[in-house]
Amino acid sequence: MLSGKYPEETNHWLPYFYSPQESPIFFKTLNKIGAVFPLDRLPSLRNLAVGQTRRFILKQGVHINNVPFHIIDKVTLYPYYYMHELPFFHELKEQLQKKCQTSLTHIGPPKTRKHLYRSLLKYIRASNHEKELVIAYEDALDGLGHKFGPYSPECLHYAKSLDRVLLEVYQKLAKCFGKNLTFFVFSDHGQCEQTNNLNLLSELDKKTLNLGDDYLCILDATLALFWAKNKDVEEKILEVLGKIRIGKVIDERLQKKYHIRFDDKRYGEIIFVLNPGGTLFPNFFSSFGTMRGLHGYLPEDDVQKGLLISDKKSLYVPRHVRDIRNFIVNVFSQET
Numbered sequence: 001m002l003s004g005k006y007p008e009e010t011n012h013w014l015p016y017f018y019s020p021q022e023s024p025i026f027f028k029t030l031n032k033i034g035a036v037f038p039l040d041r042l043p044s045l046r047n048l049a050v051g052q053t054r055r056f057i058l059k060q061g062v063h064i065n066n067v068p069f070h071i072i073d074k075v076t077l078y079p080y081y082y083m084h085e086l087p088f089f090h091e092l093k094e095q096l097q098k099k100c101q102t103s104l105t106h107i108g109p110p111k112t113r114k115h116l117y118r119s120l121l122k123y124i125r126a127s128n129h130e131k132e133l134v135i136a137y138e139d140a141l142d143g144l145g146h147k148f149g150p151y152s153p154e155c156l157h158y159a160k161s162l163d164r165v166l167l168e169v170y171q172k173l174a175k176c177f178g179k180n181l182t183f184f185v186f187s188d189h190g191q192c193e194q195t196n197n198l199n200l201l202s203e204l205d206k207k208t209l210n211l212g213d214d215y216l217c218i219l220d221a222t223l224a225l226f227w228a229k230n231k232d233v234e235e236k237i238l239e240v241l242g243k244i245r246i247g248k249v250i251d252e253r254l255q256k257k258y259h260i261r262f263d264d265k266r267y268g269e270i271i272f273v274l275n276p277g278g279t280l281f282p283n284f285f286s287s288f289g290t291m292r293g294l295h296g297y298l299p300e301d302d303v304q305k306g307l308l309i310s311d312k313k314s315l316y317v318p319r320h321v322r323d324i325r326n327f328i329v330n331v332f333s334q335e336t
């Protein structure tokens with residue numbers, strides 16, 4: 001969304017990837033601890049151990065707290081998670097400055113979560129940039145959807161209050177800036193109510209495929225990446241995945257369609273994704289319960305779709321989530 005490019009163009013897709021040589025010392029140390037204390041047999045304790053250790057050592061990055069200790073040193077995580085921490089944010093900042101003499105500011109978590117819109121208005125009132133794109137990032141609605149489900153009373157109640165707050169913010173800003181204001185509301189995904197779980201590791205266990213010895217994998221909640229020891233194992237994994245009716249393997253044709261053909265195999269030799277409503281559980285993020293709402297399915301699934309609302313027309317019509325950046329830059333360029 002921020003880069004304006006497809007994943008294969010930036011070699012950047014998921015927040016985790018296979019790269020033992022780049023694995024942080026933190027993970028290498030945990031791997032050694034896991035060899036001494038067999039915490040892999042006690043997933044809840046493992047989850048706590050990784051989560052708590054991470055709090056002290058790694059402040060940023062995605063919280064992948066339930067990776068088995070014996071393969072944890074094979075996974076690498078990007079040391080960033082939030083929008084403004086990504087390299088594409090800084091790149092967009094430079095481009096906006098250079099092309100449209102526009103500043104870029106981010107307001108939101110982890111620094112500002114409470115009183116987000118009050119902070120936004122306060123910031124805008126005090127800012128003296130002539131042209132500025134201020135992104136207020138809101139993650140509370142997503143969090144409620146994960147916890148209670150996207151159609152839960154908790155989620156709907158918050159969505160309605162968010163709608164009111166956004167209208168209020170818009171009216172206040174429009175009063176102040178008149179036609180000099182451009183207002184966008186956008187998201188990069190939707191969310192789906194959870195209906196079924198799949199224990200993928202146990203399906204592979206049944207075929208005597210051993211994690212760590214025969215293959216490596218990263219199990220996300222809706223997506224799984226695999227690296228097989230040899231062709232034989234690869235075929236066996238594909239056979240197991242092929243029998244699962246609630247998901248599909250992203251084969252070469254689909255990889256081309258979704259622009260996820262990478263130079264190396266850092267995002268998996270085999271990529272498997274669940275149909276909407278499914279959860280891979282347990283997964284490498286958590287061993288505590290399942291979430292009520294999830295995203296991370298195929299882009300044409302309705303539940304996965306994001307939104308873009310704007311008070312300005314643009315010559316550029318966004319058709320893909322990556323177009324949001326191009327849409328924004330286009331709106332600012334038109335005004336220059």
Ligand SMILES: [Zn+2]
Nearest residue numbers: 142143146295
């Ligand atoms: Zn989410």
